[in-house]
Every structure is written in C-alpha cells, then in structure tokens.
Amino acid sequence: MDMEASGNIVELSGIHKRYILKHALTGIDLEIKKGRIVGLLGPNGSGKSTLLKILAGLIHPTSGTVRIDGRAPDANRKKQIAYLPEIDHLYGWMTVDETLRFIAGFYDDWQADKADELLATMNLDGRQKVRNLSKGLRARLKLIVALSRSVPLVLLDEPFSGIDPSSRAKIIRSIVSEFRTGEQTIILSTHSVSESEPMFDDVMFLQQGSVRLFDSADNLRSDYGCSLENIWEKVYA
Amino acid sequence: MQLNFNNPQPIYLQMVDETKRALVRGEIAPGDKIPSLKERAQMSNINPNTVQRAYQEMEREGLTETLRGQGTFIKNDPELLLHLRSEMAHIAVKHFIEEMHGLGIEAAEIERILRDQLSKEKKEG
Numbered sequence: 567m568d569m570e571a572s573g574n575i576v577e578l579s580g581i582h583k584r585y586i587l588k589h590a591l592t593g594i595d596l597e598i599k600k601g602r603i604v605g606l607l608g609p610n611g612s613g614k615s616t617l618l619k620i621l622a623g624l625i626h627p628t629s630g631t632v633r634i635d636g637r638a639p640d641a642n643r644k645k646q647i648a649y650l651p652e653i654d655h656l657y658g659w660m661t662v663d664e665t666l667r668f669i670a671g672f673y674d675d676w677q678a679d680k681a682d683e684l685l686a687t688m689n690l691d692g693r694q695k696v697r698n699l700s701k702g703l704r705a706r707l708k709l710i711v712a713l714s715r716s717v718p719l720v721l722l723d724e725p726f727s728g729i730d731p732s733s734r735a736k737i738i739r740s741i742v743s744e745f746r747t748g749e750q751t752i753i754l755s756t757h758s759v760s761e762s763e764p765m766f767d768d769v770m771f772l773q774q775g776s777v778r779l780f781d782s783a784d785n786l787r788s789d790y791g792c793s794l795e796n797i798w799e800k801v802y803a
Numbered sequence: 804m805q806l807n808f809n810n811p812q813p814i815y816l817q818m819v820d821e822t823k824r825a826l827v828r829g830e831i832a833p834g835d836k837i838p839s840l841k842e843r844a845q846m847s848n849i850n851p852n853t854v855q856r857a858y859q860e861m862e863r864e865g866l867t868e869t870l871r872g873q874g875t876f877i878k879n880d881p882e883l884l885l886h887l888r889s890e891m892a893h894i895a896v897k898h899f900i901e902e903m904h905g906l907g908i909e910a911a912e913i914e915r916i917l918r919d920q921l922s923k924e925k926k927e928g
Contacts, residue, residue: 603850735848743845747852763808765850784813793808 574636575600575719575751576621581630583616583775590616591627592775600718601748603741603765605783605794606755608772609802614755615652617772618723621753622649635718645675650712652723654704658697662690662707669711681714684744688736702733709737713744722754726761734761741765759795769794771801806847814849818857822866826877827888834879837867 576598583591591613598604606614619625620632623643634643656665670676685692688706709725726734742765756762769786771779778801790797806817825831840858844851861867869875903913
C-alpha cells in the first residue's frame with residue numbers, strides 16, 4: 567500500500583516493547599492521520615512515554631513495525647520530528663538565549679524568528695540562566711525548543727506536568743496558535759485532560775501497554791455522552 | 804463563549820449555535836466581520852481544525868461569507884435575522900414540548916400552564 571497516499575503520518579503494527587522486567591507495550595496497532603492534534607491519555611505506567619520514544623526513534627520496539635510518513639525509521643527521521651521529552655534535558659549553565667542558539671545548530675529547519683516570537687509571548691527573559699528558571703518557565707522553554715522547528719510531526723511528552731495553571735494556559739495557547747493546519751501533526755501525552763480537551767482532534771486512551779480507545783474527540787464524547795475528562799473516569803475506574 | 808464538553812453535540816456545531824445566538828441577541832450584526840480562524844482558535848484555545856469545521860458549516864448554512872483577502876463576515880442579508888430568530892424559537896419550543904411530554908403533560912394543559920406563567924410574569928414585570 568502506498569502509505570503516502572493513505573494520509574497517515576504514523577503507522578504502527580504489532581508493536582511490543584519489553585524492558586527487562588516489564589512489558590511496556592503489548593501489541594499496538596495504530597494509524598494516525600496527518601494534520602491532527604492527538605491526545606495520548608493514560609495513567610502512569612500505561613506506556614505513553616514509551617510509545618512517544620518509539621515514534622521519536624529514541625528506542626526500538628522489541629517487535630513490530632514503525633512507519634513515519636510511510637517510511638521505515640532511519641537517521642533521516644529525526645529531521646522530520648520534534649520531540650519534547652518529559653525529563654529536563656537542557657543545560658542549567660546556559661542562558662535561555664544560549665540554549666536556543668545551541669539547539670538551533672542541530673537543525674536545518676530551525677526557525678529563529680519563531681523562537682523569538684515564542685520567547686516574547688511566553689514571557690521568558692533570554693538573559694536568564696536555565697538553572698534559575700522556575701519549573702513553569704523551564705517547561706515553557708522546552709516547548710519553545712519543540713515548536714520552533716518546522717517539522718511534520720511534533721511529539722510532546724507531558725508538556726504540562728508540574729506546571730502552574732497560568733503557564734499551562736500559555737502553553738496551550740501557543741500550541742494552538744502555532745499549529746499549522748494541514749501540514750503538521752502533534753501527538754501530546756498528558757494527565758491534564760480538562761484543560762487540553764478543547765485542543766484535541768483525536769484521543770487515544772492507553773491502558774497497560776495497549777490502546778483501549780482511539781477515536782475522534784467528537785465521536786468519543788457522543789458515544790459516551792460526556793467530556794473526555796469524564797470518559798477518563800469511566801475507562802480507568 | 805460557553806462550550807460544553809459534556810454535551811454530546813459536536814463542538815463545531817456548538818460553535819455555530821453560539822454564533823447564531825449572538826446574532827439573535829444582537830451582539831453581532833449582519834455584515835460584521837468575525838475573527839479569523841487563527842484568532843478564533845487562539846481566543847478559546849480550541850483546536851484549529853474544529854474552528855475550521857465550524858466556519859465551513861456556517862458558510863454552508865449561508866450564515867457567513869468569506870471575502871478573499873478581507874476575512875469572514877456575517878452575511879449582510881436582512882432576511883437572515885428573521886429566519887434565524889424563528890429557527891431558534893422553534894428549536895426552543897420543541898425542547899420545551901418534549902420536556903413537558905416527558906412529564907406526561909398533554910397539549911391542553913401545556914397551553915394552560917404556559918398562559919398562566921406568561922401572565923404571571925407580565926404582572927411581576
């Protein structure tokens with residue numbers, strides 16, 4: 567099948583991931599359409615981060631096949647993907663400006679003007695040392711790093727974890743306004759369902775390493791007759 | 804704007820209805836420019852694809868028109884308001900009647916209750 571024509575940015579089949587003592591993913595078959603904002607929901611340990619890392623090409627599945635934009639993973643894939651990790655991956659001794667310049671050096675698709683714009687809208691001071699930023703400000707910086715690239719696939723692992731509500735609102739606003747309809751796909755894992763609900767096209771509920779539900783947010787709401795937040799309560803009860 | 808994510812009605816249709824209500828209430832008028840897709844998405848943190856779907860639906864229903872390079876406008880059609888007003892009134896009345904039927908109340912009694920309540924409210928003014 568011609569994957570390009572199928573309009574899927576991500577195609578996974580039979581993905582298993584086993585760590586030494588744990589089955590993190592147990593048979594994921596998944597097609598994600600281009601141009602969507604997809605919410606990846608699930609409790610701790612359900613496999614969200616593992617799935618995102620596999621898509622980012624940072625770890626390999628124990629078995630199964632991964633296709634990103636119709637192609638098998640290779641070194642070039644990283645040029646098409648921006649990934650925001652859950653961990654703190656930025657150097658504390660750099661300033662915000664230095665961080666952005668440093669990261670810009672890795673990517674041909676870096677948009678310096680976009681980074682400046684985001685810096686201003688997210689109220690970050692470029693002269694501050696990363697080490698001295700609050701958790702909320704560091705999270706904003708991580709998001710700037712991910713959104714300043716011009717790539718078809720953006721993966722955000724828990725962009726809101728441990729972040730105050732005003733930073734959350736700012737981050738959601740930036741994701742929505744920077745989203746390039748039709749060209750980009752965003753896959754975002756989160757626990758903050760109620761706040762992120764308005765921005766999702768599609769939603770996936772993971773449970774113990776497999777996909778429990780995956781559909782458009784509208785379909786899920788109409789099937790269950792309630793919001794995603796309340797569906798969460800039902801699914802993980 | 805009040806979007807209700809617990810309402811099984813899709814969000815884009817809720818957005819269309821909200822625009823209709825704003826028109827009927829006079830908060831916006833025929834010929835008014837409405838926010839661009841991007842502005843609209845940003846104002847409410849709503850997914851741009853959803854906003855786009857709402858805008859397409861409004862255009863399809865003849866509520867709005869898009870002028871190239873100028874933006875999206877509420878159609879400048881004097882009939883539009885009258886039409887919308889009666890459409891929304893009918894929907895509200897239908898809901899009301901369904902609710903009353905659900906309580907086992909039949910037409911004659913509905914009429915009586917409605918008349919009584921209206922005259923009571925008129926007096927209280």
